[in-house]
Amino acid sequence: GIFFLLLFIFLFQILYWSLKYFDINNDASLFIEDLEFQDKLSEAIDLHEIKKSQEPAFFNPNFISDYKGYALGLSNEEIDRLHQYRKAKKWIYSAHEFQKITLVSDSLLMKLSPLFKFPEWANKQKVIGAKTKQQQFSEKKNLNDINLATETELQRVYGIGEKLSNRIIRFRTRLGGFVSNQQLFHVYGLEDNVVKNLLAQYEVKGTTKISLIDINTASSKVIREFIYFDREAANGILRYRDSAGIIKSWSELEKIENFPLDKIEIIKLYLSL
Missing domain, CATH: 1.10.150 (DNA polymerase; domain 1)
Incomplete structure (x- = not known):
């Protein structure tokens, strides 16, 4: 009996250490870093970032700020001409008009015009x-x-x-x-x-009198029910009004988040300040 007991303990020890050795080796194999796959993944991410950075940034030339104009290569005089034209409530509808108003050079116009993006109503x-x-x-x-x-x-x-x-x-x-x-x-x-x-x-013959919406005092319900304002635009107006107080000029509408700028000239005909 003692002999078989000792034999059983001996065999059990051999089995225990064999399994422990197998598990350690097996676990180690699970955590081997696949360097080749990691390199391919990093390369794919880098290519995606490069492609994204190279995508053209289209913009509406009617809304070029001082900083944007400087970044595009416009001189102070050219930016001022554009802003004076826009203050007169006039719009630019083509690259040719942009050059005529700002007097930019042909080379700069050739560089910028492919990035111009006019709204659909401007083309019409x-x-x-x-x-x-x-x-x-x-x-x-x-x-x-x-x-x-x-x-x-x-x-x-x-x-x-x-x-x-x-x-x-x-x-x-x-x-x-x-x-x-x-x-x-x-x-x-x-x-x-x-x-x-x-x-x-x-x-349109102008026979109908329009009840203007006071953008500063109109209720949230009136703002949200106006057909040209979707939910995001209406919320943007209300947030801007809460933070800035009174909207004093039409130019401030361009600063409101999600405001439909492509229809701003039409919308202004239904609003009052």
Whole structure:
């Protein structure tokens, strides 16, 4: 009995140390660093960062600040010319206009113009502005007032059915009336060619009086219900108003987070300070 007991203890010790040795070696193999894979991963991250840094930074030349202009290579005089032009409530619609106003050199314009990003309405404005006065007069001499049109009358325009006519009326009602022909391009689902058909028969004649929204005193509900302000823009206005107090000038609207700058000239027609 003693012999078998000693034999059992001896075999148990051999088995214990064998398993312990196997586990240590096995665990060590699990934590071997894969240097090749790590190098590939680091290389991929570096390439991604380089590619991201090389992406062109597009910008609207109407909103070039002093610092931005200096970084782009504009002189103080060129920046001042741009700011004076914008203070007169005028907009730049093309690279050619930018050079005409700022008097930048051809070489600098060639460098900057590929980065210019104008809003969609600016491109449409260029097309409309390219028409001669005689063409505009001939197009408008017998046009009806879009603010007085009924759904039935709108459905007589090619491309407008019951759904679109109802959408135009609801858009007009929420605004209190159209103040610019350009707003028809803002109606959801109304394609450009249909808008052109509509403008061949209708225009804004200014017969409707708009109730202006006081941007400084309007309630949060009024701000949020204004059709041109989505939730982010409305919250940005309210936050700016809480922090800055009274909004004293139109230029301050450009500083508000998420403000729809591409429609700022239209929006200002519905606001008061």
